[in-house]
Amino acid sequence: MMSDGFKAIWAVLTVLAVIVVLWYAACIPMNIKGVLTEQERAGAEVQPTSAKDRRDMSEFGLVLNNSFAIPATWEQDRPRLPAPHQVAIEIWETTVQKKITSKRSLIYHGWVTLSATMLGFVIGTGLGILLAVGIVHSRVMDLSVMPWAIVSQTIPIIALAPMIIVVLYSVGIQGIIPKAVISAYLSFFPVVVGMVKGLRSPDAMQLDLLRTYSASRSQGFWKLRLPASMPYLFTSLKIGIAASLVGAIVGELPTGAVAGLGARLLAGSYYGQTVQIWSALFAAAILAACLVGLLGLVERTVLKRMGMAQ
Amino acid sequence: MILVLFAIVVWVLGWWLNSRLASGPYADTRLVRFLAPFIFGVTIIVIWELLVRGLEVSLVILPAPSVIAVRFANSLPILWEDFVQTIIKGAFSGYIIGCFAAFLMAIAVDRWDFLRLGLLPVGNFVAALPIVGTAPILVMWFGFDWHSKAAVVVVMVFFPMLVNTVAGLREATAMQRDLMETYAATYWQSFLKLRLPAAMPFIFNGLKISTTLALIGAIVAEFFGSPTLGMGFRISTSVGQLSLDMVWAEIVVAALAGTAFYGLVAMIEKAVTFWHPSQRG
Amino acid sequence: MTNNSRQQTCIFEAAHLDLTFQTNDGPIHALKDVNLTVDKGEFVSFIGPSGCGKTTFLRCIAALETPTGGTLTVNGMTPDEARRNRAYGYVFQAAGLYPWRTIAKNIKLPLEIMGYSTAEQDERVRSVLELVDLEGFGGKFPWQLSGGMQQRASIARALAFDADILLMDEPFGALDEIVRDHLNEQLLALWARTEKTIGFVTHSIPEAVYLSTKIVVMSPRPGRITDVIDSPLPKERPLDIRDTPEFIEVAHRVREGLRAGHADDE
Structure with a gap:
């Protein structure tokens, strides 16, 4: 009999395998036109022979007529869709086989983005928690600021990013700070909203209990509200860190920055270096997964210590 | 400089108004729930306008709300x-x-x-x-x-x-x-x-x-x-x-x-x- | 007595029924060697401490659980055939009304699924609302009603499609005693009017004795029947029957049965 955990892992692996197979299959029609042009130049017999006929023909027709070219669709230099192993090799070559200080090292670019993300995230969540504490304790702030914090969640505030970069550049600030500012305000609002919800989560009975002890407001905060808010805090931290990373990446787009994962994406799209785009994308994905996973680990440890999770 | 001082006055005024609303008898009514954030928003915009004009902030750093409105x-x-x-x-x-x-x-x-x-x-x-x-x-x-x-x-x-x-x-x-x-x-x-x-x-x-x-x-x-x-x-x-x-x-x-x-x-x-x-x- | 005539009067028949759940902590004997026959028109209560398998047995009758041994027939069919023939209405511990439907629409739910015509649906909703004393509440949403009214609506929902059998799993367990007395009285009146066979799970001795013609006492580990009591009380039962010596005697016997089941534990 299969245990549940084993079954789940088996199911995930199957789904991943299907995705990889579909990916390889998709490479064939996506890349066949480019491959056939290359093969013709190299002197191979290609059906149909005229480039114009080929342009009008469907990808699937071309594949059927030129099945010999299928392996080549997984080995192109600048494919429309690179095959999984091409991306894997690129990532391997630009991480393990390059010096970290090299401009071509993905670890270098990842670090540039990560440092801005982390700086912004720490500032944004710090300020967010402070504002949430203020909102919970001050009726005026609750009434005047909270609605705006909620509305901000419905607005694509990331559209401010290019302007922030340029404005800060024009007053002489560049490098990590402008990107961190974007990361900070993107993580700020989810943390405010989540933390307010968490600090308000104790129910009337729990609050009444503290009142019977005639506990002070600060005792109520440290002994009830803050511990009760932890699950909410971690949920919004995970949203916040993902938003921070997106902010740092988008912050690297407008100025033609030379370093960072966003810059790699943009450069790749300028020069048609698809393998480079995909590897930068995967690096960003791995980074995001690590950050969220790390927070999840901290969450589990903290909540376990507090007796709120098993 | 006058405008900057004026901005501070507007801030104090807006905050005072909201404090009165929040501690007043109608704090839980719908009207106040709408009015308070509205007053806060207007206060911010007025201060923005006054500060940009008072400190003569360059248009390429931060345009005043009125300039944005005209452009809009x-x-x-x-x-x-x-x-x-x-x-x-x-x-x-x-x-x-x-x-x-x-x-x-x-x-x-x-x-x-x-x-x-x-x-x-x-x-x-x-x-x-x-x-x-x-x-x-x-x-x-x-x-x-x-x-x-x-x-x-x-x-x-x-x-x-x-x-x-x-x-x-x-x-x-x-x-x-x-x-x-x-x-x-x-x-x-x-x-x-x-x-x-x-x-x-x-x-x-x-x-x-x-x-x-x-x-x-x-x-x-x-x-x-x-x-x-x-x-x-x-x-x-x-x-x-x-x-x-x-x-x-x-x-x-x-x-x-x-x-x-x-x-x-x-x-x-x-x-x-x-x-x-x-x-x- | 021929086999044929037996099948007509006998509604449930369980013989050597076994049910074992496989869990991570090893197998659990939810039911062991359960033998029981219930005739048409009876009001049978299942009583016992938690874990004695009373609810599990009811769920077996409803084909919500599958026994691992023995035989069980409902109306002469397998439980699953009976379920497909819509032979019974089931009332759960909680009302479980859909909050997005009005009371009337909730009662229509089984009728829609079973394909009744719209006119028939309206007619039946009207008549069962009257039966449970909820006329005029058809247009309300469940969350606008008290707990007792919600449970009455859920009984109306189980009655709507006119099955011969009504299975009730601690239907009044979550209600306070005053409401519960009232609903017990109403349930008896309803049973007298409709002549249904009712299977009723409870952990209240007075409730079981007051309602039933047959009381099945069960005990846990493994879940089994320790006593089956045919009530000598008359069919007509005002609430104050609970102060008569006959009532107290039956209640005493039930309590003895429960205690005997527990003594086994030691």
Whole structure:
């Protein structure tokens, strides 16, 4: 009999395998036109022979007529869709086989983005928690600021990013700070909203209990509200860190920055270096997964210590 | 300098007004709940105006609200074209396709346990990734026009919508499922009469999250290439020309579009899930 | 007595029924060697401490659980066939009304699934609402009603499609005693009018004795029947019958049965 955990892992692996197979299959029609042009130049017999006929023909027709070219669709230099192993090799070559200080090292670019993300995230969540504490304790702030914090969640505030970069550049600030500012305000609002919800989560009975002890407001905060808010805090931290990373990446787009994962994406799209785009994308994905996973680990440890999770 | 002092006075005045409202007898009325944030917003804008004029802040750093308003009023045709290109064509069509596809996928995932076990962790994982990064690839595949923006939006909204819908379809309690069993109801009967209505609060949660993601996707994708219109295009070119008043005008449009889109979905939600404790209030 | 005539009067028949759940902590004997026959028109209560299998047995009758051994027939069919023939209405511990449907629409739910015509649906909703004393509440939503009214609506829902059998799993367990007395009285009146066979799970001795013609006492680990009591009380039962010596004697016997089941534990 299969245990549940084993079954789940088996199911995930199957789904991943299907995705990889579909990916390889998709490479064939996506890349066949480019491959056939290359093969013709190299002197191979290609059906149909005229480039114009080929342009009008469907990808699937071309594949059927030129099945010999299928392996080549997984080995192109600048494919429309690179095959999984091409991306894997690129990532391997630009991480393990390059010096970290090299401009071509993905670890270098990842670090540039990560440092801005982390700086912004720490500032944004710090300020967010402070504002949430203020909102919970001050009726005026609750009434005047909270609605705006909620509305901000419905607005694509990331559209401010290019302007922030340029404005800060024009007053002489560049490098990590402008990107961190974007990361900070993107993580700020989810943390405010989540933390307010968490600090308000104790129910009337729990609050009444503290009142019977005639506990002070600060005792109520440290002994009830803050511990009760932890699950909410971690949920919004995970949203916040993902938003921070997106902010740092988008912050690297407008100025033609030379370093960072966003810059790699943009450069790749300028020069048609698809393998480079995909590897930068995967690096960003791995980074995001690590950050969220790390927070999840901290969450589990903290909540376990507090007796709120098993 | 006078203007700066005046700004401080306005701040104190606004805050005093809200304090009175908050501690007054009408603090819990709807009017105050609307008035207080409104006063706060107006105060911020007035201070912004006064500080920019008083400190003579350069137009290329921060334009005054009045300058932005004038620019907004004078550029309505351009703003409208950009709005249609980015929001209606890019974000909205992508939103509908993406949410609908995710909904169908969620039904399949819910029906076959193996898919749920396998696909849901992958979906949860992907939902946390910086998916806007796929924009350069999709722009390469689908061209500069709105189709590539719609494609980015589809990818962005798909996974949050999938995860929420699947969670919703599992929301019906064991007792409610047993009840359908005692009626010998078919799969589709129990789906339509029980699981789908029970899932609605979750589905709308996904739809609401997706409105913001759709706008983000459509605007950011334009940073990677677009025809010579669209909100993302206008923002990035105006930033390059240092005409920040235009950038702010576009941001106002984005803010209005974002709240209106979200508000629309929230209104439909209120009508559909009127029975849910969170809506009865 | 021929086999045929037996099948007509006998509604449930369980012989050597076994049910074992496989769990991570090893197998659990939910039911062991359960033998019981219930005739048409009886009101049978299942009573016992938690874990004695009373609810599990009811769920077996409803084909919500599958026994691992022995035989069980409902109306002469297997439980699953009976379920497909819509032979019974089931009332759960909680009302479980759909919050997005009005009371009337909730009662229509089984009728829609079973394909009744709209006119028939309306007629039946009207008549069962009257039966449970909820006339005029059809247009309300469940969350606008008290707990007792919600449970009455859920009974109406189980009655709507006119099955011969009504299975009730601690239907009044979550209600306070005053409401519960009232509903017990109403349930007896309803049973007298409709002549249904009722299977009723409870952990209240007075409730079981007051309602039933047959009381099945069960005990846990493994879940089994320790006593079956045929009540000598008359069919006509005002609430104050609970102060008569006959009532107290039956209650005493039930309590003895429960105690005997517990003594086994030591």
